[in-house]
Amino acid sequence: MAARSANVSGQNPEFIFREFQGMNNLAAREAIDDEEFYWCENAIPIAPGKLLPVLGASASTSINETTSPTYATTFAVPGAIYAFVVFSATGNGYVVNLTSGFTWQLIITGLTSGQTYATPYNNQGLLIVDPAGYWDWNITAGNTLTPQNNTVSGLTPIVINRVGGSSEMKQVLAGTLGTGAVMQTVYEVVNVTLTSAGTGYAVGDTINLTDNNPTTPAQIIVASITGSGTTGPIATITLPSGGSYPGPTSTSPVDVGPTGAVTTTTGTGTGAEFSPTIQATGVNVLSRGTGYVSGTLTDEQSSLGTVYDQWTINSSGVISGTSIATYAGRVWIGYGRTVYFTDIDSYNSFGGVGGSFTIPDSYLVGNITVLYSANNYLYIFGPTSIDALSNVTVSGGVTSFSRINVTASVGCSSPASVFAYYRAIVFYNLSGIYLLAGATPEKISEKISGIIQNTFGGAQIYGGAVLVQGELCAAMQFIVKDTLSQNGTLRPIFVLFFRGRWFVYSFPYTSGAGLLTTACASIPQVNGAPTLYAFRTNGTACTIYYCFSALAALSNWVLKTKLWDGGSPIHAKQGINAFIAGQWVTNGAGVTINVDCENATAPAQQVVVSGTGYQWEVTIANMATFADAQYLGLTVTGSTDMTQIDMLALRGKADRNMLAG
Numbered sequence: 001m002a003a004r005s006a007n008v009s010g011q012n013p014e015f016i017f018r019e020f021q022g023m024n025n026l027a028a029r030e031a032i033d034d035e036e037f038y039w040c041e042n043a044i045p046i047a048p049g050k051l052l053p054v055l056g057a058s059a060s061t062s063i064n065e066t067t068s069p070t071y072a073t074t075f076a077v078p079g080a081i082y083a084f085v086v087f088s089a090t091g092n093g094y095v096v097n098l099t100s101g102f103t104w105q106l107i108i109t110g111l112t113s114g115q116t117y118a119t120p121y122n123n124q125g126l127l128i129v130d131p132a133g134y135w136d137w138n139i140t141a142g143n144t145l146t147p148q149n150n151t152v153s154g155l156t157p158i159v160i161n162r163v164g165g166s167s168e169m170k171q172v173l174a175g176t177l178g179t180g181a182v183m184q185t186v187y188e189v190v191n192v193t194l195t196s197a198g199t200g201y202a203v204g205d206t207i208n209l210t211d212n213n214p215t216t217p218a219q220i221i222v223a224s225i226t227g228s229g230t231t232g233p234i235a236t237i238t239l240p241s242g243g244s245y246p247g248p249t250s251t252s253p254v255d256v257g258p259t260g261a262v263t264t265t266t267g268t269g270t271g272a273e274f275s276p277t278i279q280a281t282g283v284n285v286l287s288r289g290t291g292y293v294s295g296t297l298t299d300e301q302s303s304l305g306t307v308y309d310q311w312t313i314n315s316s317g318v319i320s321g322t323s324i325a326t327y328a329g330r331v332w333i334g335y336g337r338t339v340y341f342t343d344i345d346s347y348n349s350f351g352g353v354g355g356s357f358t359i360p361d362s363y364l365v366g367n368i369t370v371l372y373s374a375n376n377y378l379y380i381f382g383p384t385s386i387d388a389l390s391n392v393t394v395s396g397g398v399t400s401f402s403r404i405n406v407t408a409s410v411g412c413s414s415p416a417s418v419f420a421y422y423r424a425i426v427f428y429n430l431s432g433i434y435l436l437a438g439a440t441p442e443k444i445s446e447k448i449s450g451i452i453q454n455t456f457g458g459a460q461i462y463g464g465a466v467l468v469q470g471e472l473c474a475a476m477q478f479i480v481k482d483t484l485s486q487n488g489t490l491r492p493i494f495v496l497f498f499r500g501r502w503f504v505y506s507f508p509y510t511s512g513a514g515l516l517t518t519a520c521a522s523i524p525q526v527n528g529a530p531t532l533y534a535f536r537t538n539g540t541a542c543t544i545y546y547c548f549s550a551l552a553a554l555s556n557w558v559l560k561t562k563l564w565d566g567g568s569p570i571h572a573k574q575g576i577n578a579f580i581a582g583q584w585v586t587n588g589a590g591v592t593i594n595v596d597c598e599n600a601t602a603p604a605q606q607v608v609v610s611g612t613g614y615q616w617e618v619t620i621a622n623m624a625t626f627a628d629a630q631y632l633g634l635t636v637t638g639s640t641d642m643t644q645i646d647m648l649a650l651r652g653k654a655d656r657n658m659l660a661g
Helices: 445-450
Strands: 014-016 038-040 043-047 050-053 057-061 071-077 080-087 092-097 103-108 115-119 123-128 133-137 145-147 153-161 163-164 167-176 182-196 204-207 218-227 235-242 254-257 274-289 294-303 307-316 321-329 330-335 338-341 356-357 370-374 378-380 386-395 398-407 418-421 424-429 432-437 440-443 462-468 471-483 488-496 503-506 519-524 530-535 540-545 559-560 571-584 593-596 605-607 613-620 633-638 642-657
Touching: 038 043, 043 471, 043 503, 071 115, 071 123, 071 163, 071 519, 071 530, 080 471, 080 519, 080 540, 115 321, 123 163, 123 321, 133 503, 145 307, 153 274, 182 218, 182 235, 182 445, 274 307, 274 424, 356 424, 356 488, 370 424, 398 440, 418 462, 418 471, 424 471, 432 445, 432 471, 432 593, 445 488, 462 488, 471 519, 471 530, 605 613, 633 642
Parallel strands: 038 503, 321 370
Antiparallel strands: 014 642, 038 559, 043 050, 050 642, 057 540, 071 080, 080 092, 092 103, 115 123, 123 133, 133 145, 153 307, 163 274, 167 254, 167 294, 182 274, 204 218, 218 235, 294 307, 321 330, 330 338, 338 356, 370 378, 378 386, 386 398, 418 424, 424 432, 432 440, 462 471, 462 530, 471 488, 488 503, 519 530, 530 540, 559 633, 571 613, 571 642, 593 605, 593 633
């Protein structure tokens, strides 16, 4: 079937462009397909005959940060959407309410590493890691940053002694300790001696030792009595249950264990007394506290200091990181070559069935750079490799999982570039932009290799999804040395991908050292439409921009077509007429057309139409001053004049055969 673009050669060749197949600057401009753009900025090529200029970005409130952000992400809590923005030059981290007033709130300082990373948690708030620490915001306490440094996750016994019941004890902590933990040893009766037989007891009577507030009292059973009657003094006993008696929780002395006095019985006997012996059976961490690295816990006799039991404090073991993700009901933190994971349904307990593993394999060059959870996998990125972790199970109190190496040649060193897109994730690598579906990475940026090759290093790369004119697009933002549409200007741009097509989005920026970089982040709104936010500075303040904003006017757009050979690249050519058709909202002169050849551009021709709605205009191509042009193409620019472009066309004239001399 013939293409919709009807390009004819001959003495007066015509180039008709209405297929709008997106951007291609991998090949030379004269070698791309007739239906492709060499450059397509601020206009989305939806379909044949439907090229739509896009809305610009509307600015909101600013914060007094004089440098650009080094990290940004977004997260949701019930009723609001927030951004988290970090400026490593000052170490300041802010949350910004994107739902109500775009208000900034400084929540943390000291983030100067440039390695801060964060993830939403359970629609409650944000988890933040950095080599300097681990925190949550709005999870432990509302609208509050809470450090999640080393906590007490368990205790290991060193010495456990048997002592007489009803011993007065106090708790002593020693060593390198944190604050806020509450711990309590649990005791049980392990031996009991009859000291007074009493009278009136029957075989099988149960006697409970309930003094000193046991959680469960020790039970004594009457095994035999003295005499030949059915009741009498106790002769022998058994101890079927030692009960549970809580120890001290502070330095205040308390009586621990039963005194041996009878407090309840199932029979009618009275007067029996016992001498119990108790021993520690375990210890409970009632509150984990923060900052615990090592130390010991002991219960001691309050007057003499005799140690009854001693325990080693076990910390959670995780106080910092460079990447974080939530997966399989747990939090996973990467630091160096090690991944730490929490207990089930916890963000701050690394005890229980929590743990860690280290990747010793040679394919991991350097350290882990990104953890990202999507599509039933936890992806573990290195600079040149990707692992996929799945099938997390627990058996016998131990967590197990499967982990496979997806690739040992492509990884990611730009953590903020990783994001979900349909049933895949997208990420940036120095060699291009990749889409990873399941365990198969695929490079999708071949056709914009001219941009990728000119990406300016040293700045963070950001990615996210955004809805543009009903199309869900994957967007990647970086600084580019623009030799394709400008004369090598350094500027920040977005490249956007949908249905195999690429186009570029840009908005005004401030030039200068440290000012070019902009951060961006996207998040689905309540209605499910992903929205893109950008953050940039002008050297005085950092401003939030809502991209593709309904509050903004149409962006300035720039289009460059193929350089067309008219079916005969060896014939010299001149441009005669240029043509544009589409939907106009004004009849002004905001649209210009330049005719290009392989080494020059003719002066711009303004396009003036006589009305609004669907209009078309033919203008003089003005190429007669260019001698021996082999190829002809168009550069078309505009702003708010048009809402849709239906067709571009160029009519030329073929002159002498260059082979004929």
